[in-house]
Ligand SMILES: Nc1ncnc2c1ncn2[C@@H]1O[C@H](COP(=O)(O)OP(=O)(O)OP(=O)(O)O)[C@@H](O)[C@H]1O
């Protein structure tokens with residue numbers, strides 16, 4: 001509880017500094033709105049439903065693309081680790097594309113898919129897929145061969161060895177890759193939403209964009225808070241349990 | 255508690271290693287490494303044989319070939335008359351590093367091999383795993399994770415895991431090499447006890463002479479480059495043997511000098527208590 005107290009004091013302090021700066025009129029109120037006006041905007045957006053619907057749109061895009069990226073990336077990573085020819089081809093391609101900032105996919109996605117959900121999906125998948133492939137491949141290659149040998153003496157073969165030994169043994173790497181894939185996907189989706197309007201749904205990125213167009217700084221800052229909260233929550237909900245699991249089992253320090 | 259059928263002793267196997275040779279292509283030099291050269295060895299049912307030799311003389315290679323993890327270039331291994339071509343549950347292996355799976359707890363590690371054995375239901379598997387964990391003295395650690403165990407405890411779990419499918423042969427590759435002397439001594443006692451109770455054929459690799467004398471019915475001395483059987487010693491000390499006993503030390507001294515003076519060769523030397 002002491003920890004929670006310190007955290008509360010820290011953030012309350014930040015808000016206070018912010019409020020004091022606004023009261024001292026250090027900057028124009030158009031550029032730096034007070035915490036209260038940001039709060040008011042968030043309250044209104046929450047009550048009239050714009051915030052909720054934008055969150056649903058964004059999170060749905062993210063979840064779909066991310067899930068697809070994982071579902072495809074994981075087996076592909078296993079395959080590149082298993083077959084040298086796939087490593088030399090697909091693996092090399094993944095390595096190259098992973099190094100490409102995933103925002104770079106946005107123009108291409110727009111040309112290919114137009115201003116559709118498809119473009120958004122594509123961008124998120126490209127953000128996720130390559131890092132998951134690389135991490136899985138890397139994880140499998142780092143599994144001590146002794147595990148597979150031990151499993152073989154106990155009668156494990158083929159697919160059983162892959163699913164019950166190699167995959168769990170590579171888990172620390174894979175979770176790392178999932179986390180990185182998530183970060184890439186999240187960033188590139190935001191870039192895409194800010195960059196293009198898609199009529200089938202207004203996401204958080206659009207709200208951010210319109211905040212700028214309307215010179216509504218409280219909206220820009222308010223949405224940034226929402227994005228920040230989603231990022232934190234995703235970390236706590238999606239990855240913390242995995243990391244706790246790994247920590248407990250492997251005894252690795254966080 | 256009645257002992258389930260599963261836990262009754264399987265008859266130990268007879269191993270016959272026939273003129274096994276194995277060479278490895280070496281990456282650096284053009285000359286391949288002759289790890290094993292024409293090695294023949296008979297291991298009787300229920301016998302405890304120790305393979306002893308300096309580093310690189312092919313002990314692990316021989317053990318891997320018996321396990322079926324590697325194939326001999328020429329020659330072969332027969333287990334109860336049948337050719338060994340692949341790993342099998344009748345021959346379980348224990349490695350120098352415990353090779354336990356960190357993502358499973360102790361009980362699940364032991365259950366891993368049992369889940370792969372047909373004909374057992376979940377509660378029978380559990381009973382068997384619990385039985386062997388008790389046998390190695392870890393009944394209180396079912397749900398500990400691997401990183402929470404000491405080195406000695408890890409090797410105990412590895413032993414339980416190897417014993418669980420009720421193999422006829424136990425292959426052990428320097429399983430105690432990484433442990434401190436005190437822990438090792440305890441394990442020597444336990445292993446002799448378990449061997450007596452469970453009646454296994456054991457091939458035990460070591461480069462520790464006293465360890466070999468303490469455990470083996472026979473000690474097979476291998477020489478390096480190429481790996482060959484140099485000499486063998488029958489150890490006829492009463493069991494259970496204490497590694498610190500003077501008789502044992504005397505045997506160890508003789509073997510150590512043989513180990514140092516490779517090239518003198520000779521017929522198997524019987525060594526009773528009289529020496
Ligand atoms: N996979 C391999 N590729 C190439 N050479 C190998 C391979 N495995 C073993 N060797 C070589 O074969 C020889 C015998 O190796 P082995 O591991 O059987 O020795 P060992 O007697 O078990 O040694 P140690 O006591 O150090 O474990 C060594 O010279 C080693 O370099």
Ligand SMILES: [Mg+2]
Nearest residue numbers: 313314315427
């Ligand atoms: Mg070895």
